[in-house]
Amino acid sequence: MPDLTHGDDDAAVNALRSAVMRLSRRLKHQRVDESLSPTEMSVLGTLSLCGKATPGELARKEHVQPPSMTRIVALLEAKGLVRLEPHPEDRRQKVVSKTEQAEAMLAESRAKRNAFLAALVENLDEDEWAKLRAAAPVLEKLAHL
Numbered sequence: 001m002p003d004l005t006h007g008d009d010d011a012a013v014n015a016l017r018s019a020v021m022r023l024s025r026r027l028k029h030q031r032v033d034e035s036l037s038p039t040e041m042s043v044l045g046t047l048s049l050c051g052k053a054t055p056g057e058l059a060r061k062e063h064v065q066p067p068s069m070t071r072i073v074a075l076l077e078a079k080g081l082v083r084l085e086p087h088p089e090d091r092r093q094k095v096v097s098k099t100e101q102a103e104a105m106l107a108e109s110r111a112k113r114n115a116f117l118a119a120l121v122e123n124l125d126e127d128e129w130a131k132l133r134a135a136a137p138v139l140e141k142l143a144h145l
Contacts, residue, residue, distance in 0.1 A: 020139075030116045032109040035079075039064070041109070043072055044081060047098040048106055054093050081105070 028038055046061050059069035073096055076082040081102040087093035121129060
């Protein structure tokens with residue numbers, strides 16, 4: 001584990017936080033469906049990665065309280081973006097999965113956001129782009145800690 005007691009490390013952590021927040025805000029404006037909240041989009045993205053999950057599992061993955069996730073899932077179901085099915089082993093629980101409509105919307109959203117990022121990357125020189133490519137797996141790891 002790195003020792004973050006040095007001033008340079010503190011400045012780097014601050015710069016990273018600021019850059020990630022600014023870039024995240026800009027990406028949020030690249031949404032395909034303005035009626036979905038960023039949290040709803042994130043839940044659909046999580047379902048895209050894991051396939052199916054209970055509302056409790058989704059709440060843990062999304063770092064929200066279970067009652068909040070229950071409301072989010074209900075909103076997504078009302079919009080036709082997720083379906084609820086009985087849990088195969090525990091009939092008291094439900095399993096959430098995304099619909100074909102959600103997958104199409106996610107694909108369109110990914111394409112729009114990827115195009116936005118690709119346009120930004122065109123402004124980088126080769127060395128900067130190489131550093132960013134190398135940093136991507138580390139940022140992905142941070143996002144899932």
